[in-house]
Amino acid sequence: MATRMNPDLKKERESASFDPEKITNFLYGGPEKLRRKRELESLALNDPDFQHEDLNFMSREQQYETQLKKGIAMITKMKELNITDFWDQYYYTTAVLVSDGYPMSVHERMFLPTLRGQATEQQKEKWLKMAENYAIVGTYAQTEIGHGTFVRGLETTATFDPKTQEFILNTPTLSASKWWPGGMGKTSNYVVLMAQLYIRGKSYGVHPFMLQIRSLEDHKPMPGVTVGDIGPKFGYDFMDNGFLALNNVRIPRENMLKKYSRVEPDGTYVKPPSTKLTYGTMVLVRAGIVMSSSRVLARAVTIATRYSCVRRQSEMKPGHPEPQVLDYVTQQYKLFPNLAAAYAFWLTGQTMMSVYNKSSSQIEKGDISVLPELHALSAGLKALSSARADVGMEECRLACGGHGYSHASGLPRLYTNSTPAATAEGEHVVLMLQTARYLMKSYTQSVQGEKLAGSVAYLSGVQPVPVAGRTRNMLDLGVLCDAYEHRAARLVREAAEQLRSEMQAGKDQADAWNATSVDLLKAATAHSQYFVVRNFAERLTDTTLDSSVFAVLTRLCQLYALHGLVTNSGDFLEDDYLTGADIRQARRHINTLMAKLRPDAVALVDAFDYPDGILNSILGRYDGNVYEHLLEWAKASPLNITDVHQSYQKYLKPFLQANRAKL
Ligand SMILES: CCCCCCCCCCCCCCCCCCCCCC(=O)SCCNC(=O)CCNC(=O)[C@H](O)C(C)(C)COP(=O)(O)OP(=O)(O)OC[C@H]1O[C@@H](n2cnc3c(N)ncnc32)[C@H](O)[C@@H]1OP(=O)(O)O
Numbered sequence: 001m002a003t004r005m006n007p008d009l010k011k012e013r014e015s016a017s018f019d020p021e022k023i024t025n026f027l028y029g030g031p032e033k034l035r036r037k038r039e040l041e042s043l044a045l046n047d048p049d050f051q052h053e054d055l056n057f058m059s060r061e062q063q064y065e066t067q068l069k070k071g072i073a074m075i076t077k078m079k080e081l082n083i084t085d086f087w088d089q090y091y092y093t094t095a096v097l098v099s100d101g102y103p104m105s106v107h108e109r110m111f112l113p114t115l116r117g118q119a120t121e122q123q124k125e126k127w128l129k130m131a132e133n134y135a136i137v138g139t140y141a142q143t144e145i146g147h148g149t150f151v152r153g154l155e156t157t158a159t160f161d162p163k164t165q166e167f168i169l170n171t172p173t174l175s176a177s178k179w180w181p182g183g184m185g186k187t188s189n190y191v192v193l194m195a196q197l198y199i200r201g202k203s204y205g206v207h208p209f210m211l212q213i214r215s216l217e218d219h220k221p222m223p224g225v226t227v228g229d230i231g232p233k234f235g236y237d238f239m240d241n242g243f244l245a246l247n248n249v250r251i252p253r254e255n256m257l258k259k260y261s262r263v264e265p266d267g268t269y270v271k272p273p274s275t276k277l278t279y280g281t282m283v284l285v286r287a288g289i290v291m292s293s294s295r296v297l298a299r300a301v302t303i304a305t306r307y308s309c310v311r312r313q314s315e316m317k318p319g320h321p322e323p324q325v326l327d328y329v330t331q332q333y334k335l336f337p338n339l340a341a342a343y344a345f346w347l348t349g350q351t352m353m354s355v356y357n358k359s360s361s362q363i364e365k366g367d368i369s370v371l372p373e374l375h376a377l378s379a380g381l382k383a384l385s386s387a388r389a390d391v392g393m394e395e396c397r398l399a400c401g402g403h404g405y406s407h408a409s410g411l412p413r414l415y416t417n418s419t420p421a422a423t424a425e426g427e428h429v430v431l432m433l434q435t436a437r438y439l440m441k442s443y444t445q446s447v448q449g450e451k452l453a454g455s456v457a458y459l460s461g462v463q464p465v466p467v468a469g470r471t472r473n474m475l476d477l478g479v480l481c482d483a484y485e486h487r488a489a490r491l492v493r494e495a496a497e498q499l500r501s502e503m504q505a506g507k508d509q510a511d512a513w514n515a516t517s518v519d520l521l522k523a524a525t526a527h528s529q530y531f532v533v534r535n536f537a538e539r540l541t542d543t544t545l546d547s548s549v550f551a552v553l554t555r556l557c558q559l560y561a562l563h564g565l566v567t568n569s570g571d572f573l574e575d576d577y578l579t580g581a582d583i584r585q586a587r588r589h590i591n592t593l594m595a596k597l598r599p600d601a602v603a604l605v606d607a608f609d610y611p612d613g614i615l616n617s618i619l620g621r622y623d624g625n626v627y628e629h630l631l632e633w634a635k636a637s638p639l640n641i642t643d644v645h646q647s648y649q650k651y652l653k654p655f656l657q658a659n660r661a662k663l
């Protein structure tokens, strides 16, 4: 087996204009954090307990079993090794799980956070300790067959019975059956159940309840509980997403998670400071998805960029050797905007997490004034980043030609396991419209003279206007930020005006909203894109950045902004803020930037620092030895265990023989 580096990749690395390690340090928060990340990754990658057969060659049942076993080993080891910090766990678990998850990931990501966020100290004492120590395993059971988006429309009921001091839980209709919760199909024995609270026939809205669904003795469903797996999906094969039906299941009054609201023994309802505090876990996961979307895009672009330097195809000049496919400018146009987007969202994800942490500590202290901004920002950025990653991953797959379609590339699995991020935890359009709702409110406040703060501050400021006859430098990040700001502010204003004019024409608020919703979606998207561009540009004002790093990151920022601008040029041209000449200039700059980025492309993806064990892609191997490993991988396919498959004897042979006999 070849161990030397592919000469093309070697040359690429030698010709880079910067040391990728410097960017890696920038991305991971400095040398000490990077050292720790690598230590944790190699701990996991070199652990024989985590070596496994290729999941691509397994049935769904085998994948479930393998990932459960691995997940349990992972949790056990993290405890033994005292890996408790959020990022330490993230790096370790990513290295164990590669492009997949495990059946208890919703326990980690949603069940535990819900207990931490919604339970009283007493309740935490009772359940959180058990859950954190895996004495019980749970999931987040909210979505039903009939309703996922419309949380207020959930049909599962929790009816208070003052006589017995219990809640009676029911899924009264077929459409009320819980459907989708990860890990509920076969793994969990507890759920946080989101159900409509009823007291004396009156509904008080959706609340969280602790419910045991399986016996702690034999794992059989508890009385009144029907539970199982929902079947195969687009991907996510390792996960037992489940269904759950409840028939008069009784739980003690104490099982309502009551940090914010509760039911007194006499049936008095004590309401929360904000009903939206119940949605807290969703906000946390949305913020996390902004970060994880950038990571999956970074992986896809690493695979496609390295492969595009190894792959040679066609003749660019007659009679000359076949070029590396990355030398085709159209290939660069497929990949470099995705490379720039991966960097842009990486930095956005970091900002989103720090906004989340700051806001949640304020909420913890009782200041819920930060909730609307946190919700609007996380909703819009989750929607934008997951959609961008979706498109980008697919473009990267297409950029790998035929081999991109093979599981050996790692791309199909990365895509099918990550694309749920665009739907789960709030569907794209639905979340963008939540951001739009906040923008409309903010716009009205700004018109009334209020000074806005946070992500919408620009709406109440003096917005940039074009200066007639002035030639702009479309590479200037200030010019680009201004253009994005102007576009977002204009689209917000126009959507607000459209909304008002629909109402003036006689529509009620809801119909006017629906009639304007395409404009609202556009406004929220523009607002979120402006946030990403500005955030990237602001990170470049860090005066400690090494000059070679600053130069290459600036090119990426320019490319991200210019590509978005050219792709959405109508938005910038519509009100003459930019001119046709500006857009033409922008297109020329994209070409120049791509040419400048070309020698740095491999170093820029190397800087993401994904070891082969995590990248899990033959096309994206660090050493570039693609073809020999492709062949070796194919030979391991179960269909190749024997030269003649048994189905030949069973079906093909008699069929062919009979046909031959007829001739
Ligand atoms: C586990 C891994 C996680 C990974 C994470 C970490 C990364 C790890 C790696 C991951 C790898 C790849 C990922 C794979 C993904 C696999 C997925 C797996 C898990 C998926 C789990 C789920 O999938 S779990 C179910 C999520 N299910 C929704 O997501 C429902 C959406 N549906 C709503 O969320 C509400 O239904 C909706 C629309 C707001 C309306 O809610 P509603 O009707 O009550 O409210 P209204 O619209 O009437 O609005 C009334 C006022 O509430 C305000 N408001 C609303 N929400 C608010 C809030 N949250 N906070 C504050 N304020 C809020 C609003 O702004 C209004 O404010 P105002 O009145 O002032 O204008």
Ligand SMILES: Cc1cc2nc3c(=O)[nH]c(=O)nc-3n(C[C@H](O)[C@H](O)[C@H](O)COP(=O)(O)OP(=O)(O)OC[C@H]3O[C@@H](n4cnc5c(N)ncnc54)[C@H](O)[C@@H]3O)c2cc1C
Residues within 6 Å of the ligand: 106, 139, 140, 141, 142, 143, 146, 147, 148, 149, 150, 179, 180, 181, 182, 236, 241, 420, 423, 424, 425, 426, 427, 428, 429, 430, 433
């Ligand atoms: C892999 C995966 C894992 C999941 N895990 C969990 C879990 O652990 N726990 C859990 O509770 N749930 C889970 N879910 C469910 C998930 O949260 C929902 O599927 C998601 O919130 C979308 O809701 P929906 O299915 O009702 O979509 P729908 O709302 O039915 O969407 C259908 C279409 O209607 C449109 N639409 C709906 N409402 C509006 C509106 N108000 N305005 C404009 N358009 C609208 C949407 O844009 C979309 O195009 C999971 C889903 C997946 C795919």
